[in-house]
């Protein structure tokens with residue numbers, strides 16, 4: 001049984017009291033958050049965001065290399081001036097290596113994934129520093145863009161500044 005029926009029921013209730021149909025496209029707070037897709041993270045709640053405030057780009061690990069296309073669009077076309085990178089404790093990206101996943105793909109799907117970097121990491125703070133450095137060094141990210149990095153603690157809900 002798919003969850004889509006539950007989604008449609010929830011959406012009906014949401015739309016019934018919806019009153020934010022006039023927001024403008026560019027994020028009001030001119031900020032883009034890059035964070036993990038982990039189901040335990042609710043960036044709108046832990047950052048105090050409401051509809052229209054920010055771009056939130058999510059992927060496995062919150063890796064910026066994987067978000068670069070969206071970051072360029074966010075800054076160049078939609079006026080954001082700040083990037084906040086948020087990785088988190090107990091992240092799934094700490095639990096496997098590229099070799100592990102490539103072997104699994106070979107065994108289960110008979111696919112050679114040698115050319116895909118899944119961007120796993122073994123040190124959480126280092127992954128945040130690496131991603132902040134990646135953006136600061138990227139020719140696609142102007143020096144005028146503010147970049148900072150944090151770790152979100154899934155046990156406490158707190159953000160820890162890293163870079």
Ligand SMILES: [Zn+2]
Pocket residue numbers: 036037038060061062088090091092093
């Ligand atoms: Zn994660």
